[in-house]
Amino acid sequence: MSLLSSPELPATRPAAAGPDSGAGADPGPSATFSEPAADGVLLGGFTWRHPLADPARPVVIINAATSVRCRYYFRFADYLFANGFDVMTYDYRGIGESRRGSLKGFKASWSDWGALDFEAMLQRAQREFPGQPIDVVGHSFGGCAVGLAASAGVIRRVATMGAQFAYWRDYEPRLRWRMLGKWHVLMPLLTGLYGYFPGKRLGWMEDTPSGVVRDWATPHPRYEGRPSGRRLAAKRSGQPFAQVSAAILAISVSDDPFGTVTAIERLLGYFSNSPRTHLRLHPEDIGEAEIGHFAFFHSRFESRLWPLLLHWLQHASLAPNSPGQQLMLER
Template identity: 70%
Template sequence: MQNMPSKSAILKAMSGEPFKEAAADGFILGGFIWRHALPDPQRAVVIINAATSVRCRHYGRFAAYLFANGFDVITYDYRGIGESRSASIKGLDASWTDWGALDFEAMLKRAQRQFPGQPIDVVGHSFGGCAAGLGESGRVIRRLVTVGAQFAYWRDYAPEQRWRMFGKWHLLMPLLTLLCGYFPGKRLGWLEDTPSGVVRDWSKPAARYEQRPSGRALLEKTGALPFANVGAQTLAISISDDPYGTIAAIERLLGYFSNAQKTHLRIAPQDIGEQQVGHFAFFRSAYQATLWPIALTWLQTGALAPDTPGRQVPRS
């Protein structure tokens, strides 16, 4: 594993510089950037794609860690979330496909413009891994690390929690969205408030992304989903106690990245001396010494270190 930067170096790098960027349709997105003083064609820039309705600030410490280890880093919020929310999102009909094909694509274009000649890598958490395949410019991605990445097909949820999760995300969430015009997740302490189009995509009980409302619209418009544009060295990390990121769920999404070089690493909490990790904890600083080096090493080398915890899932 790589040497850990000092705590003081991490804290010094914590505050990324805020920025605004217009997507192709004119929607103004907000985020943060960590940029070294001098350009270097050997230094990669990493774009971090958030999970559904999780603010990009959640990934700030991880971004600072990557910066302290020699990367330039971009974090951003999808339209309607955090830094990319103006006022009320009632009536904002943004979808998962908008978040990928418009918002993530805008970050790919920004990275190419602001860091010309530098490699572009991506880290995607949960839906953020799916978003990484929806940008038209996906061919520029050199390396991709996903964590618990899937698009919420309910039959892939962990069996012991499946029906509770189905009731929460596929019945209650769309019902509240119908009543409010958006999902009031912040009030419930579940997620950030979420646009209605995203809720329609998430709650649709369909096994294929192109069967989700916005996925179907994209397929009808373009004739093909853009996942095949991504030829990156791809590491999919899944955690065994993540009820969303089961092996079936991770493999379902990986199947769309038909031209990527794929490795699926399955980690149990006990592999790193923990009792539980779950879906959201990977990016918390408590895992800087145990989980973060796995992503760092892959971004640096495109390979796993010999002492990497967990096991590789066989690929058919």
């Protein structure tokens, strides 16, 4: 996938008429929901729920990448559901199912997406699936959001793909200056002109609130150096991320210009109270020419890449003979 391409959304499918059993059921969510965050902002999402409650069955929350709609992960949610998990997906405020009108003047930041929106999902999961283990899959910023929620201590396991917070010096060296111009110069300039980033009309991603753009574009190597990161750290009187103790698998791929080794391990360094494993993949490890930042969640990789996340969520370990190279393991 080209650096200038946006993720290709799967075709929208109708929700199943009733609760799914996971075996032979039509794919797609069994229910939609609206969940208020602590500040009253309504968040839209989808649930894949098995008909019979089981306290041993984990529920997985999928955290999307920045300004990628949660529908992009539907097929992966189907896969997890078919393999015995309940699943929740949702959109951050201002995106997709959680957008309410114009984004001009709409206030939202990366920290809002984590500390308010993901936090609301954690609380919903505890209420709707009482007693069940809670796991998280995070794509790109979605892995960072894990550490921003106050209730993240309840999470059992985390699996991320390309998770980092866009520090420009961590980008792939060959593309660094091009990416700097696109994401740290042109994106904030257009945001200043329109009052939000018109990403959809450019085919880059969904339209994006200006506060999220400020967090992304600020050239600081530490999350607490980003505008909303400073405010969150001051409010918490300490370091976010410290509440997370879940075992973390971070997957990166060599042709992802955002998810370099340095970028992935910069974020992993924040999760100091978690066992952390970094698995580095090369496309040729699975007989492919490219994977990139987005394609991991395309259904063509269901048999070759998705089992890596599935096995981690099931066992908190890598499957025997997993492709790739394990770069970091801390216990």
